[in-house]
Amino acid sequence: MKLPTTLRALPMPLWLQGVFELGQAAVISALLVVIPVAAVWFTGGFADRTPESAARLAGQGWLVMHGVPLVLQFPAGLAGADAVAGLLHVIPLGLVLVPLLLAWRAGRRLARASYTDQLWQAFLGALATYAIIGAVIAYVSTTPEASAPLVAAALIPPVSAGVGLVTGAYREAGAWSRLVGVDFAAWVGRTSQHSRWAGSYAWSILRSGFLAVMVAASLAAALLAVAIGLNWTGIAAIYERIDGGIAGASVVTLLQLGLLPNLAVWTMSWCTGAGFALGSGSSLTPLASTVGPLPALPILGALPAGTLDHGYAALAIPVLAGLLAGWWFFREGENHFDEWLALHSGQRWLTSTVSTLALAGLIGITAGLLGAVAALVSRASLGLGRFTDLGPDPLSVGLWLALEVAVGAILGHAAGPLLEREPRRS
Structure with a gap:
């Protein structure tokens, strides 16, 4: 039995394609952190950590890889004059290239699937997905020793992803006019x-x-x-x-x-x-x-x-x-x-x-x-x-x-x- 033509030709909404593209990028970039942490845990390197604790450490590593700061507390869970708190912050420029390149690939694919003036729908779905993933990881990875601000976790990872999306889309389109519908060359010519x-x-x-x-x-x-x-x-x-x-x-x-x-x-x-x-x-x-x-x-x-x-x-x-x-x-x-x-x-x-x-x-x-x-x-x-x-x-x-x-x-x-x-x- 054949499906009606209208059902067989339904394309995936652009915002949903953006969700899948950057969701996939988040999973692949997470493997860069999860695999090493799991390897160390299985070899006894984290003898005092439970599997849940090791998973939270991997989540914190994913956030740090994207440049999200962590609030450290020492001793863990202690408040008052004896507690020492600090902000761990580093942007490992070599590691942040991984999500950026994955987003670059996603940007090319989204530009290939979009018409002029429609790319924003795909970008909106993609960046919103990445922001939600960052906030969720920050929430589930919170420990007494370290935690990431939810706002920072939601706003900072989409920065590198957004750079990758824009540059990848421009590489595929070859001109800004195909992305935003404005011919800058003609505007300059006037x-x-x-x-x-x-x-x-x-x-x-x-x-x-x-x-x-x-x-x-x-x-x-x-x-x-x-x-x-x-x-x-x-x-x-x-x-x-x-x-x-x-x-x-x-x-x-x-x-x-x-x-x-x-x-x-x-x-x-x-x-x-x-x-x-x-x-x-x-x-x-x-x-x-x-x-x-x-x-x-x-x-x-x-x-x-x-x-x-x-x-x-x-x-x-x-x-x-x-x-x-x-x-x-x-x-x-x-x-x-x-x-x-x-x-x-x-x-x-x-x-x-x-x-x-x-x-x-x-x-x-x-x-x-x-x-x-x-x-x-x-x-x-x-x-x-x-x-x-x-x-x-x-x-x-x-x-x-x-x-x-x-x-x-x-x-x-x-x-x-x-x-x-x-x-x-x-």
Whole structure:
């Protein structure tokens, strides 16, 4: 017996498809936490924990993976003057990529299933589902020792999921007009020529600053990799002292992989000269390092200690990043401010100097703001004790990075004509 055509052709509502897509992403990302916790529990690593307690720990791990803070209470359940409370907060940038990439895939699928101006229905269902899942996990994972605020658990996980949804949908659609029904290119085309020049100039400045930060972060990550390789013996010794077995070592390694992007940002902060802190009373800069007792995390064995003879050489990394950004801006050919100055003054030496200083300053400010945001996101707090201040100071990083990138941008833009000069033909 065949079903009527109207029944066989009923599509799934977009909001319901969004529910399934991000519900699936939440389950898959939860496995990243549940499997390691279960492995440690089955091997006797949590001898004093019941299965329910281990499940709550996994739920708290899922929340922390998304950047949700946990309120710690020590001793557990004790109130009054003898109780110590703190806020554990860290965004493991390596682990948060997992839900973001899953949401990116979901965004592509939802964009493929949606018509123009209808994608919001799928997004609404998806993000509402993720918010509800976060709140439910926070509620069932509450223990006397640690708990997550329900509002934070409902609002913070959808941030990374929303970023993934939007970027994935745009990747699939190829244009904003297919997503929101507004043709931004046509809107820009209706503006005046001066507005378009100003917009393209500002957009090139923004991309140059972003390029400078990405180059500085990439070079800092390479420097971190070299430090890990050179200090591998000390890292292995910490693994031996932990003696957590295969399951315990695997969990520690997974945690370190999740924190590697954070450490790369800290290394970039170190290269600027601003340095970073590993607890109260500690300071790590290119010239000298003062570090107190540290947690038993093997990767911390790669930290420099004492006075560094040639640490100042690391300051060349942000300058080099600025040089490449200035050269890239020159290749873009979007220095419309310089063109405007040339139209209003015949003193070419003056207009060229002013425009170069202006673009270097703007690129430096952009890079400084982006670097400060990266430093802020990478910071962490273990909630109790002296480890409530982990990571760089965003203001110091932003100021130092802006200055050094601006210097490099001047050099890169000034060298642009020499680097792009075509060879003479014989």
